[in-house]
Amino acid sequence: MATSAPASPGAPAQQPSLKRAISLKLMTLFVIGDILGTGIYATTGLVAGRVGGALWLPFVIGSIVAIMTAGSYAELVGKYPRAAGAALYTQKAFNVPFLTFIIAFMVMCSGLSSASAAARAFSGDYLQEFTDALPPTLVAILFILALASLALRGVSESVKTNVVLTLVELSGLLVILGIGAWAVLTGEGEPSRLGEFQASGTGYALVTSVLGATALGFFAFVGFEDSVNMAEETQDPARTFPRAIFTGVVVTGTIYVLVALVSSLLVHHRTLESSSGPLLEVVKAGGVSFPPKLFALIALFAVTNSALINIMMASRLCYGLANERILPRAMGKVLPGRRTPVAGILFVTVLAVVLVSTGEIEGLGDTTAFLLLCVFAVVNVAVLVLRKDRVAHKHFRTPTILPVLGAISAVILASPLADRPADVYIRSGVLIGVGIVLWGVNKLVIKVHDQAVSDPGP
16 A cells, blocks of 8 residues: 555544454354345345346356455455555555555445445345335435444444354354255255246357356355455454455355255245345245244344444445545544544445435445456456565465456456446446545645645745
């Protein structure tokens, strides 16, 4: 990242550092909890609508892409265990401040669109099992504000809450797998659906259908990159992160493929597509006496976990970028008692409220995946460029073939070959445009400040 400038005259003493409170077990559960959640609980049906009964295939492809990119993150966070994540790696590799800012802004927006998608999922069919008395948009906004309050309390409280929510959401997916096992043993379901594709033929239409479903389904895998922004709050990150990231991706990828198989086996893809709570449809169709309201409650906990972690990630990214003068220094303000990045939390909360007020689950989820696929392409190239930069301490080194294939696959899934709706590109373009405006404003503020310091006047 850019070198921090000397403190201005009269500046306060050094900000308190973030607390290293996250162990290997907590970080592993953090990664699993962040990957599990909104993607599988809310967008499974939307993926089915794009690919058809072969719902499991996009999740197999997505897990492979995630593992390749996770290797790059594992190497880079071991070399540079700091909170700014992809932006840090971009600056070190390419030394282009504008590109660094855009990457950082894309990561931040992806986290906020993901949290907003989770808020929308929270206010959808799962909540409708209990009440429909409140407008969904109002519920989603109140949901974001409640999680921001929790994030302000402290990282220890937030991560421990994450552990509880992770165990709850994992239990929900195990229920789905149990229902699937029972269906197989009793001869329920329709195995022939597992090989059915939405697109007719076997040529270009089929390829774009699968790529489009994989691109949207990749939303279910995002999360491991969030953990990088917790580096300054993790114990021994050079050793902790590779174990936590790979364990998290393998565990969740396996669960996703199995859940997709069960969903397609028991429910037609059109029924899944029409529901914002598709796994609830699986529970109702499974022939097992499991209370739908109990599963809906589990699903609500799951999407809560996704939103909480994304708010934490985005706020830590603000903190790291502010310390590097890529964002205004005020964004790095830490709450003295709680030692949480208060300015970052408030900033991302406002943006999340705006997004949740203007978007729906599919559009927000697809936007999240598109932005992160662009970032992952850059990160996979950066890890190769930075091989020439040696550090004194030992760290994980990913096999070279993984970032090469990771970059290629990310570019393909982010390209028009994935056949995503045009509004995703428009929304992403608007967000990047906002980032460019903020970049210009920040540069102007720094220029004015530097001129005032060099020429204080009479």
